[in-house]
Amino acid sequence: MTKFLKHIALEGKGLSLGYFHQKAKKEILQDLSFQLFSGELTCLLGPNGVGKSTLIKAILGQIKPWQGEILLENQVLQKFGTEELAKRISVVLTDPVFPGNMTVGQLVALGRTPHTGWSGKLSEQDRGIVEKALSDTKIGYLRDERLSEISDGQRQKAMIARALAQNGQLMILDEPTAHLDLVNRFEIMQVLREIASQKGKAVLVVTHDLDIAVETADRFWLLNCGTPLISGKPEDLIISGEINQLLPGEKFKFSVERGKLEFEIRDSGFEITGPTELVFWVEKALRKAGLNTFKGTLTIQRSPFSIRLGEAQFDTIEALIHFLEKSE
Template identity: 50%
Template sequence: MSIQNSILQATDLSLGYKKGSKSNVIADHISFSLEKGKLTCLLGPNGVGKSTLIKTIMGQIPALKNQVYLDKKPTHSFSVKDLSKKIAVVLTEKINSANLTVKQVVALGRIPHTGWLGNLSMEDQQKIDTAIHSTHINYIEDRPMSELSDGQLQKVMIARALAQDGEILILDEPTAHLDLINRFEIMHLLRDIAKKEKKAVLVVTHDLDIAIDTADEFWLMQCGLPLVCGSPEDLILQSKIDLLLPNDRLHFDKSDGKVRDSAECQYPHMDGPEEMAKWVRLALRKNKISPEINSITIKTEGNQIGFYLRISTDTLKFDTIASLIDHLTTLGNNWKTREP
């Protein structure tokens, strides 16, 4: 953790809601440090308290115990206007802006600085143009919002938050309902913003694969447990990613970054290039085929790939993984291998 880059901190928070003299604790023992220049992903199952944590950070509800500190001051000591100059938020619900152009929506991000009258100074215009440029939406800035795709709409919302020019950018599931390409593009865009704009970017997400590819830091929330923080790579090696899984039957496979059923056969080493063997194992797992060791050899022959299956004294060659799987599926799991 870099103390110099830390902008938001908390130690041993209790989160929840008060009703009269009673407190409903949603999450406990929550400690974190959010750093500028880093993309941080908050992950955890539904109902564990992620939204409550975000609302507490935003100052919408007070912590039940201890405080969240922004620039070393409790967040409750900031006015709503001053806090909105520090923290910009992109939520899942869409704003009613179908008749506005992209640039007009991005300009709404300047409201904490201009007020609702919206008299934009030269500096405001520059912030708006920079936000549009940073999110690569120059080509649609004059188009109405009603004509945009879901991926474009999400970029506009991010641009509006950037125009707000806070030091912290919080996004609630920004890749939900997007296709694979747009999910990757949005997350890599957020990583670029964190690095180039020196923002502290906090993303609430269930998209584990893309979060591993893009995040500098993970915050893992699990019911009844303290918040676990660390780099994705360290948490993977420490088997902490398994905290996200609903039961002991599932585990995160460190070898290929996939969630596996613990009851699955652990496939042995295959003869041949490892980058190819990885995909053979995946196909075998998917089809619940349990081969014995040294039964499959992979050979490259020029631009061709050969998959050789040894059964008893016979060796069969297949040109594709699909044809190999079809053959094994036809045989069922009753076949045995032995040294010829």
């Protein structure tokens, strides 16, 4: 596998971003700085309304910073014309609209438009790039299928293939896993990770899918109201606790032990003994059932699984809960 040297593909310095509303200046983001690296999959996370869309519009050149500057390939972004930006930045939006009778191959070929002009006539080189994009996203078998006849996950892969055929060094995707099932969400993010690492692309994904982002991203950008953008390895941000800046109040917490978002676990007062991971799941089920206290000690055995309370023994958590609810 080719190993690409990482470099700064995109950089923001001291940005102030916003828009005008009824002639009043509304600042959304201020003193914002960041670096996006080639060869990395970066996930931008933050609550709704924090300014993620505003930042993406600035990166795409759709709005001009009030202060600071954005550098693309070490050049000020505003120096690039629309056609030049289209050759350097590929975009996949949340809900693109394409004719249902268009084939996957035709959609992917649209990625070459910035290079061929609006005539859309493909050279042999263009056709080779389209075929490679289909192959790299593992959808070559869908080439002649119509967009209306394939699944949501397959359509999303086709959109990514179109962006890949565009051959920009920077790929930006807005919620690419929205509306997809669990397996397709993992597959899409894994495809993007491979594109970044194997092709040296800088891939920026806007997402709310924290659990899958933790599994696949090389870097997180955390954006929250009133705080600077936080950038770092997901694992560093989890260990330091900075990941919790994404979460409202103290009701939720990102579990360092389990690598996922959970209700904050406080000392329950339950007396439960047994393997740690089994104690965790039994206690979680008791909490959800509203059984916060009971008399006695639960003893859990792993193989075969059983839970003992005094003289009573249960082979499922459901049976235990049923017993405790009847005893209340």
